[in-house]
Structure formats: C-alpha cells, structure tokens
Amino acid sequence: MHFAGSFPATRMRRNRRDAWSRTLSAESRLAPQDLIWPIFLTSGTGQRVPVASMPGVFRVSVDRVAEHVAEAVSLGIPAVALFPYTPMEERDKDGTGALDPENLMCRAARALKKAHPELGLIGDVALDTHTSHGHDGVVRDGHVHNEESVEILSRMAVLQAEAGMDCVAPSDMMDGRIGAIRAALDARGLEHTRIMSYAAKYASGFFAPFRDAVGSLVGPDRAGPSDKKTYQMDPANGDEALREVALDVAEGADMVMVKPGLPYLDVLYRVRKEFGLPTFVYQVSGEYSMIMAAVERGWLDHDRAMMEGLMAFKRAGANGILTYFAVSAARRLKEG
Template identity: 60%
Template sequence: MIWPLTSKPKFESFREEQAAPPAPAPAGAKQNRLDLSLRLRRNRKAEWSRRLVRENTLSAADLIWPIFLSEGENLREPIPSLPGVERLSIDEAVRAAAEAAELGIPAIALFPNTDPALRDEKASEALNPDNLVCRALHAIKKEIPQLGLITDVALDPYTSHGHDGLLRGEEILNDETVIVLVEQALNQARAGADIIAPSDMMDGRVGAIRAALDAHGFEAVQILSYAAKYASAFYGPFRDAIGTNAILVGDKRTYQMDPANSDEALREVAQDIEEGADIVMVKPGLPYLDVIFRVKDHFGLPTFAYQVSGEYAMIMAAANNGWIDGDKAMLESLLAFKRAGADAVLTYFAPRAAKKLKELA
C-alpha cells in the first residue's frame, strides 16, 4: 500500500535549511570551522552513544546452526571446502546440540551425508523411519528437548543422481516428487522434527505437506519454506558435505530460481504463504540481500536467510590468508542480514558467532 503524503516529505525541511544562507558566526569564533548545525558524527563519538542509536542488533537468538550428519560413532570428519565445519556422527551431533542450547542458539538444522549404497533413483532412504536424520532427531530430542529441530525436505541427499526430485530422462518430475516429499515430511515429523523445511522448489509442495501434517495430527509442526531458492554457484561446499557434488547429473536450473529475477521471488513467496508456510526463507544470503528486503517489506511474515556454504567458505578463506579480520567480517555479514530484514539466519558461523557475541556483551 502506498500512503498519501499529508505533510512535507522527509528531509525537505533539512534541504530548505541547507539552502538558506548561513547565519553569521558569533564574534570571536574561529573562522576555520564549518558552519554546520547538523553534525551526524556526534552520535558516533563514543561506544555508549553508538549503542544507544544502533538501529539493528545481532544476538545468538538470531542464529540457526546447520549440522551435517554421518554414520559412525565418535566421528568428527572435517570437510575441506568448509574449514572448521565437520560431519558429525549422531552422538557427536547430540553434543553439538547441547552446545547450541548452552550458547542460546534456538534451533539447529540437520542435513545427512547418506551412504552411497543407500541412494537410488527413487530416494527410498528418505522414507526409512530408521534413516540417519530420524535417528538423530530421536537422539537429540531425548537429550535436549528444548532445542528446535529443523529438517530438510528434499530428495538430493537420497537420490543416486543428486537432484532434489525424481528424474525421468533429463526432466525433474514435479507432481510425482511432491508425493514423495509429503511422505518424507511425515517421516521426519514422526521422528520429532519441530520445523519441516522443504528446499526442493517443486510447485505445490508446501500445500501438500501442510495438508498431510494436519491430517496426521501434526498441526503444531511448522513449515519453513525455502520460498526463494536460487540456482546459485555458492552451493558447492554444501554439496561436498552431503556427498552430491560428484554424482549430480546436469544442473538444477529448471526448478531453482534464475539469479537474474527478483519479482519472481515475490510470486514464489506469495504462493508458499497461501499454501500454509509459517516462515519463508531466501537462499543464498548476502548476494540476495535485496530479495530479503523485498520479501520482508512486502509480506511482513517471519523471513529467514541462509548464509550458504560458499559465502562461509569465502570469508574463511580470506580470514585464513590474513586478508580480513575473520571475526569482524563474520559479525558484519550476519548483521547485514538483520539490516535487510531477516528475522533469523542459518549460518555455519552460529556457534563461533554466539561465543563472540557473548564475549562482546
């Protein structure tokens, strides 16, 4: 809605004041000083003053920690393209979840690195009630029930071709995929997921999942829709982490969004809201701050952003080479999401950022 102007536009009086001839300097005043009544630097003169006028703040409550799962025990497996990030066995994931709760991080998001022997064209393992994600949900919920658990609904960790949907020839099948996604969502809800997060970008999946959850007694389970997910070059390290980079057939441009489009994001978000999404998300993050702003400004719904693996890896690479201050760049990048309108951010920096914010408090 565009509101009619009932008074002078903002800053018009300021412009008029600046256009007026300067007032004469008081007798004895130094002539080498500018005659300025408005000095914006006054509010920046001290830390206490900067804190008082700060428009946006960042806290641990704004963070969601994505965690990669792997089979095994006492396993912490480094991911070379994600320095500082590891694949965790379930017992280690429980320890990480406890750390998240202690740091004040409200939720974690789980992503599996499925055994290649369990992947097939139909993503059958996604529907297994004893799969890696479901076992992790049970284990974490038992030990840290107060922590929010978010699960990814997409088939790429389970398919032999690395796509988010079922494949026929070179075509990703939309409606047939949605049927499987619904069963995957129910499987995760039964295992204890608090938030179901479809990231597949199939048309109609949010409505189908919402209807199924409600019909099976999971009315309280939220849906976080990856509503505007772009076919981005920034996902490479993530695909390394879940083991799909080497097996992906073709690309995902027929279902993920064109990076050139912004208006389309609003249509995608509107569709998912209409179908029952409780929260919407924009992915990637920093290259799409304009989209985050437009989505939040237009709809006002809780809006999340995903600081994806490539964004994290770039900051870490520059920091590890001594080119930037890693902690400062990390916090500045996360604050940028808040400034753009994001209510929360999925980021691999979550535990490190939470610890740093605690130090600075």
C-alpha cells in the same frame, strides 16, 4: 578564526564518538537468538569428520550429535537445521532412503529431542541427499517429475515430524509442495509442525561446498547436476521471488527463506517488506567458505567479517539467519 555557523549544526559523527552512543544509536541488533546452526550428520559411531571445503565444519554421527550441539544450546542458539551425508552406495535413483524411519535424520531427531528437548529442530526436506543423481526430486524421462516428487516429499516430511522435528524445511523448489506437505501433516495429526519454506532459492554457484558436505557432488567431475535451473530460481529474477513467496504463504508456509544470503539482500528486503511474516536467510556454504579462505590467508579479520555479514542480514530484515558461523558468532556476542 571561525565564525558561528561556519560549521553545520548537525554533525553525524557525534553519535559515533563513543561506544555507549553507538550502541544506543544502532538501528539493527544481532543476538544468539537470531541464529540457526546447520548440522551435517554421518553414519557410523564416534564420528566427527572435517568437511574439507568448509574449514571448522564437521559431519557428526548420531551418537555424538547431542554432545556436538551442547555449546550451541548453552549459548542461547534456539534451533539447529539438520542435513544428512549419505554415502553413494546407500543411494538410489528414487531416494528411497528418505522414507526409512531409521535414517540419519529420524534417528538424530529422536536423540536430540531426548537430550535437548527445548532445542528447535529443523529438518531438510529434499531428495538430493538421497538420490544417486543428486537431484532434489525423482527423475523420469530425463526430467525432474514435479507431482511424484511432491508425493515423496510429503511422506518424508511426515516421517521427520513423527521422529521429533519441530519444523520441516522443504528446500527442493517443486511447485505445490507446501500445500501438499501441510495437508499430509494435518492428516496425521501433526498440525503443530511448522513449515519453513525455501521460498526463494536460487540456482546458485555458492552451494558447492554444501554439496561436498552432503555428498551430492555426483558424476565423473563431481560437479553435481547441471540443470537444477529447471526448478531453482534464475539469479536474474527478483520480482519472481515475490510470486514464489506469495504462493507458499497461500499454501500454508509458516515461515519463508531466501537462499543464498549476501548476493540476494535485495530479495530478502523485498520479501520481508512485502509480506511481514517470519523471514529467514541462509548464509550458504560458499559465503562461509569464501570468508574462511580469506581469513586463513590473512586477508580478512575473522570476527569483523563474520559479524558484519550477519548484521547485513538483520539490517535487510531477516528474523533469523542460518549460518555455519552460529556458534562462533554467539560466543562473540556473549563476550560483548
């Protein structure tokens, strides 16, 4: 026999008992409108090429990109982020292809705006997909030159905006590039073009499948540049991320991003709490591929792992998530 008061009056399990009360008690929500789908572009026509290191991810040619994103649009995903795959024979040390108005990014922007005018287009602004050495800027005397790189990136941003990108996303981590890009856009009457800054981008080991997807694994061992540590952030540093974000906000960034995602939830939380402006997170290729590899081996349940990871970003404060799971997650959310 148990007497009154022998159990606690508060039982945390009560609100977990049924689906309806779990729904009403949920502190964070995830919807298709929170997702941004990264898209890889490739040259040629009729192309839909699998990325070997990213199961379920493809490079698509410009003539197929509108068709490729149609389901995402129908599911309510508000924006896609575009990245080009440039064959090595089309690259040079200064990444001059980035300034070609007929490059993959510009042609894809025009095609997508024509087919899906309400879809938000986010253009990657960095030189690593155009340079023969794989760096995000130009190399002079063995070092990535900040000011010359920023000047090229500013021209690149203008070119993309004129082609139809709604938002440019500098992922290069050069100092001062947000202010320079904002000034360049405004000088061309492109004051409505938004800037989503990769404000806290770390020199991470989780980027390798992405570099495979865009062809920036250069060198004899396909390892890519070994010294992006000179411009991307040290994984040991959290306070420094707040300084980076503060600088980019002061220079005119409309939105900021933390990249990678899951290993940097603490940084995401601090950035959102400190600044309160639209804050995004990139669930990067390595995070995606780890989950998919475990799923293929039967070690993880695809939907549970996918949704739990995405909810973690919302819980930490992200307004939106760049994720290769975007379409799969949106389907799951629509199913209820």
